[in-house]
Amino acid sequence: MAADVGGLTVRALTRGFGERTVLHGVDLEIPRGQFVALVGRSGSGKSTLLRAIAGIDHEVEGRGEIVAPDRVSVVFQDSRLLPWRRVLANVLLGLPRRGTEGRAAADRARAALAEVGLAGREDAWPNQLSGGEAQRAALARSLAREPELLLADEPFGALDALTRIKMHTLLRELWERHGPTVLLVTHDVDEAVLLADRVLVLEEGRFGLDLPIDLPHPRSARDERLAAYRDRLLTALGVEYEPALEEVAS
């Protein structure tokens, strides 16, 4: 077991698809409660790493050791709400439904929906929600199971720019209130430096850079010091001119 309960330890993790090795013996140590962003170009193996930690890569070959807490939640790029269940039932998926435990879970689910600003939408069908609302419902679903480790795979990648800004604030607030360990996979360097306390750069299956972001919150995207961090990350990613990054990486 991990000495640091609630944190995440990955040792010598290798993953590959057939001939192609995607992760080359990755080591990673995240202390409990740290907010870490993982950036990398597409094909760098960041999603493969996250899926390995989440334990949903059954068909992928590889070895290595992963020590993760018991309660792990995953937020995907799409909201992945079941279209045939109402919003509240989606948040409650897999939680106890009967007795005292069931009532506690239902209370937690309602509270989580209220926290993400979806109070009153409990009985809506997922296809009645906007993209941003659906993604907030997905956040509430994660939150309601009180995760010790929150894995997020480009959770804001499909949202429009305005919604994304709101979601950044929301995610950071939720983290401050509930304090889970967070591993946020993103291709957006601005998002990484704005939110995370530490940014990892994954390049061709190995960590290229491990950069602590030592700035107080809330951070402003206009902060000069943020720009310095961003430039270091972009250099590590081999990008000179940043506006092209989003197109290249997506």
Place this chain on the structure above:
Amino acid sequence: MSDTALDIRLNTTSDTQPDTRRRVRRLGPGKRIPFTRGIGPLLLIGVWSLGSAAGRLDPRILPAPWSVVHTGWQLWQSGTLGPDLAISLQRASEGFAIGLTAGVVLALLAGLSRVGAAIIDGNVQINRALPILGMIPLFILWLGIGETFKISIIAIAVYIPIYINLSAGLSAIDRRFVELAETLGLSRWEFLRQVVVPGALPGFFTGLRLGVTSAWLALVVVEEVNATSGLGYLMYQQATYGLIDSVVLGLVIYGIWGFASDFVVRLIERRVLSWRQTLAD
């Protein structure tokens, strides 16, 4: 490109009354008409009645609707129709119940386990290709000409469309939902209940509607080939005496049953699948 841009500019500056709504070709079928499905059959009966009343339909070829109803009433009064209807309904519903259960169980086994698929799927595909009429002699040999044989044939006719469509529904379930269920730590039972069954319901309902119709079709076949009771038997017997009214009566009853059962299944479908927004809504 530039031409269209110019056109739009010219339009907005013209003196004609501005249309506040942009015209876009509407591709959906439009507003719902109440009792849509009843309208066609009612029209058909109307044309039939008019044709008969005007003397344009030879009663030896197609008797008038009222004489069919009259024949039905007479047969009912004489105690011939009632028991035959009852036995037919019983056969159809027993065969349907067995076929439904078998179709659902087999599709779930084949859809949720690789071993199940390996054993079951190929055989069902072969069974699907076998004509029901061709199987009848073999089944009579195995089961005799009693009720068991008739119900078995109906069950076979029912389980195949249910199996095929439910299987299609199961394989159409998004893999991403399976992943989600894994990250949420759902038990196998919860996975079935929350993801698999609701996800496969649209396919299941298609199969159910086809299955209901198949039950009626198979019923006529088994009752006309080898029976001493039932609606099909009655029709067949009366036809040998040239009583065409009774034949039409039998067909009308089959039609009503088929229409009614389809209506019931659709009603259930609309309630159960209310989360869907489709072209039909």
